[in-house]
Every structure is written in C-alpha cells, then in structure tokens.
Amino acid sequence: MSTITLLLPDGTKKEVPQGSTGQEIAQQLGKKNILAIEVDGTVQDLMKPLESDKELNIKFLTFDDEGGKHAFWHSSAHVMAQAITTLFPQAKPTIGPPVDQGFYYDFDNLELSEEDFPKIEEEIKKIIKANYEFKRNVITLDKAKRLFKDNKYKQEMAEEYANDGKELTAYQDGDFIDLCEGPHIPRTGLIGAMKLMKISGAYWRGDQKNTQLTRVYGISFPDKKQLKQYLHDLQEALKRDHVRLGKKLDLFVVNEHVGQGLPLLTPRGTTLRRELYRFIQDEEIKRGYKYTNTPVLAKTELYKISGHLDHYREHMFIFKMGDDEFALRPMTCPHQYMIYTRKKHSYRDLPVRLAEIADLFRYEASGELHGLIRIRQFSLADAHIICRNDQVREEFTNVIELIQFVMKTLGLAEYWYRFSKWDPKNKDKYVDEPVLWEQTQTEMKQILDELKLEYVEAEDEAAFYGPKLDIQMRNVYGKEDTMFTVQMDFVAAKRFGLTFINDKDKEEEAMVIHRSSIGCLERTMALLIEKYAGKFPLWMNPEQLRILTVADRFNAQAQTIAQRMRDAGIRVEVDTRTQSISKKVREAQLDYVNYICVFGEKEADKDSLTVRHRSNTILGMIHVDTFMAQVLKDIKNKTLDV
RNA sequence: GCCUCCGUAGCAUAGUGGUAUUGCGGCGCUCUCGUAAAGCGCAGGUCGCGGGUUCAAAUCCUGCCGGAGGCUCCA
Numbered sequence: 001m002s003t004i005t006l007l008l009p010d011g012t013k014k015e016v017p018q019g020s021t022g023q024e025i026a027q028q029l030g031k032k033n034i035l036a037i038e039v040d041g042t043v044q045d046l047m048k049p050l051e052s053d054k055e056l057n058i059k060f061l062t063f064d065d066e067g068g069k070h071a072f073w074h075s076s077a078h079v080m081a082q083a084i085t086t087l088f089p090q091a092k093p094t095i096g097p098p099v100d101q102g103f104y105y106d107f108d109n110l111e112l113s114e115e116d117f118p119k120i121e122e123e124i125k126k127i128i129k130a131n132y133e134f135k136r137n138v139i140t141l142d143k144a145k146r147l148f149k150d151n152k153y154k155q156e157m158a159e160e161y162a163n164d165g166k167e168l169t170a171y172q173d174g175d176f177i178d179l180c181e182g183p184h185i186p187r188t189g190l191i192g193a194m195k196l197m198k199i200s201g202a203y204w205r206g207d208q209k210n211t212q213l214t215r216v217y218g219i220s221f222p223d224k225k226q227l228k229q230y231l232h233d234l235q236e237a238l239k240r241d242h243v244r245l246g247k248k249l250d251l252f253v254v255n256e257h258v259g260q261g262l263p264l265l266t267p268r269g270t271t272l273r274r275e276l277y278r279f280i281q282d283e284e285i286k287r288g289y290k291y292t293n294t295p296v297l298a299k300t301e302l303y304k305i306s307g308h309l310d311h312y313r314e315h316m317f318i319f320k321m322g323d324d325e326f327a328l329r330p331m332t333c334p335h336q337y338m339i340y341t342r343k344k345h346s347y348r349d350l351p352v353r354l355a356e357i358a359d360l361f362r363y364e365a366s367g368e369l370h371g372l373i374r375i376r377q378f379s380l381a382d383a384h385i386i387c388r389n390d391q392v393r394e395e396f397t398n399v400i401e402l403i404q405f406v407m408k409t410l411g412l413a414e415y416w417y418r419f420s421k422w423d424p425k426n427k428d429k430y431v432d433e434p435v436l437w438e439q440t441q442t443e444m445k446q447i448l449d450e451l452k453l454e455y456v457e458a459e460d461e462a463a464f465y466g467p468k469l470d471i472q473m474r475n476v477y478g479k480e481d482t483m484f485t486v487q488m489d490f491v492a493a494k495r496f497g498l499t500f501i502n503d504k505d506k507e508e509e510a511m512v513i514h515r516s517s518i519g520c521l522e523r524t525m526a527l528l529i530e531k532y533a534g535k536f537p538l539w540m541n542p543e544q545l546r547i548l549t550v551a552d553r554f555n556a557q558a559q560t561i562a563q564r565m566r567d568a569g570i571r572v573e574v575d576t577r578t579q580s581i582s583k584k585v586r587e588a589q590l591d592y593v594n595y596i597c598v599f600g601e602k603e604a605d606k607d608s609l610t611v612r613h614r615s616n617t618i619l620g621m622i623h624v625d626t627f628m629a630q631v632l633k634d635i636k637n638k639t640l641d642v
Numbered sequence: 643g644c645c646u647c648c649g650u651a652g653c654a655u656a657g658u659g660g661u662a663u664u665g666c667g668g669c670g671c672u673c674u675c676g677u678a679a680a681g682c683g684c685a686g687g688u689c690g691c692g693g694g695u696u697c698a699a700a701u702c703c704u705g706c707c708g709g710a711g712g713c714u715c716c717a
Contacts, residue, residue: 201714208713212644215646215713306665367644579679
C-alpha cells in the first residue's frame, strides 16, 4: 500500500503517498497560514510524516483554531527560552506550555527584571528572522540524559515519560534543543510579533515545598497588528477593573490603618450592597428559607468539633479572653447547627433551611488579597439545608434554580459550572471516608446529569467534608473565581448530632447541603462593577435619578419633588449648585446616574421634569407622576437595560 | 508567604541629584445660567515610612508599610 486516503473536513477525499507530511499536503491543496494538522482528533506537527493503512480524518489548523493557536504559542515559548538561555546561559529551562492568553516558560537559576525585556525581545527578533525550522527528533532516555546533562528538571521529566512508556521527543530550532512532546509550528519565521508580559515566581510542579522558579509570561501573534489590537483590548478591559472603578465611582476605599483586606464601603457602595442584601433575603424567604442571626465569634472548641480548627487554624483570627479562647467565625455552619440541635426534629419537619447573610473572617495570606474579591472580612449569603436522604435531590435542584434566578436577575451571563471532587491521594485535606466520598460523588453526578447541566469536573477541588458544585466566573484579568457554591456534607451530621426521628420512631442522621445563593456580597459587587463598568441597572444603582435645577429659584420646588420620589422609594439627588446646566449634565453623565432630570421655568408650572437617559437620549418633558410610575415599575421588575 | 511591578495634594499627573508641575475636585467672589466643562482668585504636599550615600535626595542605596499581577492557598 503506497498511498493513504485522507478525509477532509468538507467531506472530500484525497489520496497521498505514504509518508507525506502535513506541510506537503497543505501545499498541494493550496492552504495558507497553516500551523498544525489534526489527524483523527490529535493535533500534530506539519513536519511529521503520515503513515496509515486506514483512512485518516484530517483538518488543517490555523491560528484561529484552538489547536493551531496552542502550537503557535508553544513554539513561541521555545523561542523565548532560546533567547533567554542565550543571554542568561546559567538559566535552566523547565517547562513552557501555552495557556489561555499566550504562554509562559519557567526557569531555575534565573534572576530577571522587566528591565531585561527589551534585550530579550531583541534576541527573539533575531531568532524569528533566522527562520529556523522546528525539527522533531525521537530520542532514547540515554540520549535525553546526555542532551540535558546540566538540567535535572529535564532529566526528571524524561525519566518520568520513559517510565510511563511514552516516546521521548526533542525539538530543535537553530542550536536550541528542548525536551518536548510538541506539537510545534514549522518555522520560527511564522511568529509575526512577540511580547514579554510579566515575571512571576512559580513552584516546580506547583508545590510550595519545591524550588521557586522564575516564570516569564509572553504573548505572540502571526501578525503585528494582532498584537497591537490585543494590547489595546487589554487596556480597555482594565478600565473595568473594579478597584479602579470603585475609587472613581466612590463605592469603597481601603485604608492602611484599618488593615489589609479590610475595605470600607462608602454610602454609595453600601447602597449597592444593601440592594443585593434585600434582594436575596426577600427571595430566599419566599423560597422557604428561615433566617437566623448568630454571633460572629465563638469559643474555638466549636470549630474543633466541626473540624475547621484542625484544617484552617492558621487562617483564623484567634484570641484569648479570660480562660477562654475565641475565634472570629470563618464560616457559619456550626453556628446554625446549634440552632438546629436546640430541639428534636421529626422527619415531618424536614427540610430545615437555615439562612443567614453572615459576616465571616478569614486570615487570608497577604498575597491572596485582591480588591473586593479576596478580603479578610466578608458577608456570605449562606444557608444550610438539613434534610432527609430522599429530599436531597429536590433540595439540590431548588438551590440550582435559585442560583440561576439570581444570575439572571443580576444579568450575569458568563459563568460555568465546576463539579469539584476529592483527590484520594491528598490525605491531608479530605476526611478519610473513601466509601462515602465515592457514593456521594456518584449521587451528585447523577443529579447534575439529570438536570442536564454542562459542567467541568475538577479533581482535588472539593471541600474537606464533601463534593461541591461551584459556579465559576472570571474577572477583568481573566482570573477565575468561585462565585456561588453548593456543597454536600456527609460529616457534619455525625459530628454535631444533626438527627431526626424517622417514621419508624428511630433516630436517623440528616444530610447537610451548604450553599450560597448570591455568594459573598463584596465579591458579587466586584463582578457587577466589572460587568457593567459602573453603568448599573436602575434597580441596583446607588443613584438612580438626579434633578438639575436651572437657577436657584427652582431649588425649593425641586427638593419637594425629590422628597416625593424618596418617599416612593426612588434614590434621587438634587444638584442645586449655581453651575451651568451643561456642567451639571456632564457630571451626572460621568457618575452614570440612570436618569438626568432638568428642572426650570417650563417644568415648574407643569409639575414636570425634562428627562435625559444616561445613554444620551433625551426623553422630553414628562409629568412627575407619570415618570415616577415608570421608574418604580422598572425598579420593581429589576429591569436590566434601564 | 514567595516572585515581579507600582506608591508625588481628595483624584489624575510632570519632574532621574539643586526642597515640586499641571488639570480636576475643594473654598471665596462674579455670573442666575436649558442638556457633556462659565470667569477670576485662594488654600491644599512630612514627594508611602525609617535609615544611609552626598555640600545637596522625590530622584541613588537599604529596610519596612501599602497596592497590583502571578505562584501557592481558598472551609
């Protein structure tokens, strides 16, 4: 058999000689800008000869395909490492993969500052200009050990791959050779533009106990224009950064005398928080939750029982008073369990759904703190559902519905579900109940599949007491965070005696579901600030209306109208300054007030306002009562686009 | 906690060895004004904090504090 039959994405077939490379086939088909080839679902180099006696499904990949982009960035990482090792010969390259936005490479024995970037980028340009070919070589373990005799990391990886029975490959471009499984693009010249982005520390194999390496991040594109566009988009995204907007819109401040991770909400920020607070509390009460109010501190023995003290002691605020040791509570769970256990429960009483918007305190490491997203005191819309086993499915489903309702109401659309499971190998983190773990996870997976949720599964992301479903979102920097969570707990009932009397008059342990509906108020605020770039929907905007008086003889009447509106529940301010209307309009626009209302001669006679929406549209003169009715309706309905 | 970057008035900024620039905001006066910045004047700064080098430090060195991004962590 001297030819292979290829099946192309458009359904046509093509015969090529055995041993043809992707490169040759692409050329014959007149394909341009091809970076890699997908063969039966696996991305490969264009340089690799194809051999098969079966028909092969092939697809050519460009930078617009995930696989092509990854090969491109992966090759870029090699070029960067080549430049760095040329300039810093003592540096030991370790790993350098593509990531969501570009690539990085980790080095040992390298001290680098951003001031070094220009000369590295110069070196990179030389490599690109030389247009070296990426040559793929299959090597033996012995050869790998010889090639990388000065690099213990590469040797370690080579041995590991060999032990796993993998074929060892090394890629060479110019005089730079790297242990790597590929795939790579054909030549360095295909890289149009590359820029180094930042430096950070990173631990070898992601373990804090190992050596800290120097990680260099970079980005690259086939075309210089794309790089320019990327950098521009990045700048634009950062304008939405909630820390920046929080300051500009006067929502919160940080003060070094108060302490790290302890932001202070201003009146405007507090209004936004209050809207979220009232919304979720009212909604949960409608859905059968009972609210509790429990102390923000307790004796540490409470957290000893729950197991938190053993797991998180160094992350708790602990202090001694008299003979007792106390802690500011890092979570609500045991406090609410004490409410459950105040009396005996019949199976008929279940489920018991205890909710609380609880202030929690966690001593997060200083490097973890970020704006309103990771802080040391926060308010979690928390709840614990204590139910019978036969109720778990329905309760879990109801929680998901509540969360979906919350996201819809807030207008949050970019999220994904993560099914967070344990890792049997991580003995320190999880309670040692392998049977319960597997059983609970299986049951949870069934529920998720029944609900037809699309989710990603994540090992080693569970809570120490059970698996979770997390709702994940990204901030403007692209960093992922958990916004809402539903957790199964098969430990609490035993430890705290959360039982009920079943229909056989026997005491039985209950199941516990921990869940958060609107998440941590501060974090949710941060995401909302970034999503709306400060242009909040009417119902949550700290300032919904501003009345601008044309001259001071209209001030008193404008104040009366404003008071009528406040009495009805509208957040309105009056700008009585003796400034030009243009200036007052400009400032109201910059504050993203939803409606800007001018009040002067014409309006005074008719109890009206001339209304302008912040989208720059003038709605004309409207009677106060008519306008109020419309505004109140949109507030009540939580309309998103006003 | 670790790596990198940043820190000038309430905010935004100029200033790489000779004690600080400009705008917004604030205050005062004039203007009573119709949909994105009226005019004039005034006040406001231990240049994050401490130590060092120097005749002289916002600027150079060093230690700390605070912020940002990444790593690790995230009940």
